[in-house]
Each structure stands twice: as structure tokens, then as C-alpha cells.
Amino acid sequence: MTSDVGTQLRKGVVEYCVLGLLQREPAYGWKISERLVELGLIGSIGTLYPLLARLRDRKLIAAHADESDSARPRKYYTLTPQGLTELSEFRAQWRPFASAVDGLIGDDAPLDGDLSRPSEEGLTR
Amino acid sequence: MNTHDPAQGKLASEYLKELDTALAASPRAVRDDIVSDIAGELRGLSETDARERIARLGDPRAIAADAVAEQRTEADARPVTKAYPTVTAVVLTAGWYLVPFFGWVAGLIMIGVGERWTGSVKRTAILASVAGAVVSSAAFILLRGMDYGIVGLVILLVVPLITNIFVSSYLRARWS
Numbered sequence: 337m338t339s340d341v342g343t344q345l346r347k348g349v350v351e352y353c354v355l356g357l358l359q360r361e362p363a364y365g366w367k368i369s370e371r372l373v374e375l376g377l378i379g380s381i382g383t384l385y386p387l388l389a390r391l392r393d394r395k396l397i398a399a400h401a402d403e404s405d406s407a408r409p410r411k412y413y414t415l416t417p418q419g420l421t422e423l424s425e426f427r428a429q430w431r432p433f434a435s436a437v438d439g440l441i442g443d444d445a446p447l448d449g450d451l452s453r454p455s456e457e458g459l460t461r
Numbered sequence: 462m463n464t465h466d467p468a469q470g471k472l473a474s475e476y477l478k479e480l481d482t483a484l485a486a487s488p489r490a491v492r493d494d495i496v497s498d499i500a501g502e503l504r505g506l507s508e509t510d511a512r513e514r515i516a517r518l519g520d521p522r523a524i525a526a527d528a529v530a531e532q533r534t535e536a537d538a539r540p541v542t543k544a545y546p547t548v549t550a551v552v553l554t555a556g557w558y559l560v561p562f563f564g565w566v567a568g569l570i571m572i573g574v575g576e577r578w579t580g581s582v583k584r585t586a587i588l589a590s591v592a593g594a595v596v597s598s599a600a601f602i603l604l605r606g607m608d609y610g611i612v613g614l615v616i617l618l619v620v621p622l623i624t625n626i627f628v629s630s631y632l633r634a635r636w637s
Contacts, residue, residue, distance in 0.1 A: 365495075366501075380524045382484075382526065383530070386487075386531040389491055408504055408505075410501055411498065
């Protein structure tokens with residue numbers, strides 16, 4: 337059950353984590369995968385490629401070949417302007433959402449108090 | 462995908478081959494991307510380094526299972542419309558009359574390539590439609606030239622219509 341919750345939570349946010357990584361710098365599949373696996377956001381590199389294909393189809397990222405290392409020609413992914421817009425929209429929603437959830441279920445959440453306190457504004461956007 | 466690369470060590474070659482086989486159920490583009498990117502990372506490494514990277518990557522079957530699960534997530538997220546089964550129903554049913562034989566065959570092909578029907582649903586639908594066509598055609602041929610040959614013509618016109626309406630309804634209900 338716990339792993340189901342984790343899976344459901346990851347489904348909605350991993351795409352944006354990839355966009356966030358690519359906003360910092362262009363990266364190739366292996367590199368992105370290593371970072372996401374390390375953070376426990378995906379199980380393996382197998383999850384990443386269908387997700388990258390989906391982001392490309394939606395034109396949120398673009399791929400280009402980098403053959404400067406002739407021994408390892410790589411496909412680099414970059415964020416498109418459309419991807420940046422999408423990421424900014426997600427970011428604007430995510431912070432109040434995370435704060436609201438944390439306010440309800442976090443360690444410091446009131447057990448018997450005012451339930452309307454956490455960021456209502458953010459949840460109703 | 463051809464996974465043979467002289468710059469790959471034995472371990473890497475075996476791993477890539479296993480990975481390519483395990484990914485057989487994935488779309489060709491995704492399969493090629495995964496295998497070629499991993500092949501690029503393993504290319505030219507010593508056996509020790511390749512072993513270490515392969516250990517970090519994990520079992521090819523687990524990678525393939527993750528890829529399939531992610532694709533299923535994507536398919537589940539897509540809204541299901543009945544447009545395809547509706548067009549198939551029209552082509553299958555009207556095709557018999559508007560473009561004799563070929564229109565109906567086009568409908569059968571559309572059933573065969575419909576991505577949201579299972580193999581058994583496709584088989585049942587195609588067999589039922591073909592059975593209707595065979596029975597009505599046989600009746601028409603057998604009764605032709607007889608006094609009540611008109612009955613054969615009626616059967617040829619009506620039986621496929623009724624059969625294909627049932628087949629269409631069956632297919633629309635199973636499009637999910």
C-alpha cells in the first residue's frame with residue numbers, strides 16, 4: 337500500500353522534476369536517470385525513456401545529438417520555451433500545494449485545531 | 462536493433478542483447494533510445510567499469526517492466542473516445558454495400574489494427590463478420606437461378622447487415 341502511495345505521488349511530479357533538471361542544464365538520458373534513481377523518483381532508466389518521449393511529443397523538451405565525444409555520441413535533452421512556461425506554472429501551483437499538505441499531515445500539523453489554516457489560497461487557484 | 466558493436470566488451474554486449482530482447486514489448490523508438498544510449502555509455506569501458514555500470518543499471522527485465530508500466534500510465538491518462546470503433550463500425554457495415562467486398566475488408570483490417578481491443582476480441586469479431594459474409598454468399602450462390610432465387614439475394618443483403626451491426630456493438634463495448 338505504501339509503495340502504491342509513493343507510485344501515485346511520483347506519477348504526477350516526475351515529469352516536472354525532469355523539466356527542472358533540464359532547466360539547470362541540458363543533459364543526456366543516462367545522467368537524468370542516475371539523478372532521478374538516486375533521489376528515489378524513478379525505479380530505473382526504463383521509466384525515464386517513455387517519459388522523455390512523452391515530453392518531446394508535447395514539445396516541452398527537445399533532443400539533439402552531441403558528437404563532440406566521438407567514443408560516446410550522446411543525445412542531449414534541453415528545455416524548450418514551452419517547457420519553461422509549463423514548469424513555471426507547475427512551480428506556482430506546487431509550493432502552496434506542498435505547504436497545504438504539509439500543514440495538514442506534517443509533524444507540526446495541529447491535531448485538533450483550525451483545519452482551514454494551510455494555504456487555502458494556493459489550493460483554490 | 463543490432464546490438465553488436467566491436468567496441469563493446471563481452472559483458473556489455475550480452476547485457477545489451479538481453480536488454481533489447483526484454484524491451485520487445487516497448488515501442489520501437491523507446492526501445493532504440495534506451496538501448497543506444499546505454500550502449501553509448503558502456504562503449505569502450507573496461508570489463509570492471511562495465512560491470513560496475515551494469516550493476517547500477519539493474520536487471521534488464523526490471524528496466525523493461527518499468528518501461529511498460531510507464532507506457533501504461535500514459536495510455537491510462539489518455540481520454541478514451543469511441544471515434545475509432547464508430548468509424549470501424551461504419552466502414553465494416555456500410556462498406557459491404559458501398560464498396561462491395563473491399564469496403565468490408567477495410568473494416569476487417571481496422572478491427573485487426575485497433576489498439577484497444579485484445580487479440581481474442583479481434584478474432585471473435587473478425588470470425589463473426591466473416592461467417593456472416595460466407596453464409597450469405599453461399600446462400601446467394603446456391604439459390605441463384607432457382608425459382609426462389611430472390612431469397613438468396615435478400616439473405617446476401619440482410620445477413621451481413623445484421624451480423625455487422627452485432628459485431629460493431631460488441632466492438633464498441635470492448636473499446637477501453
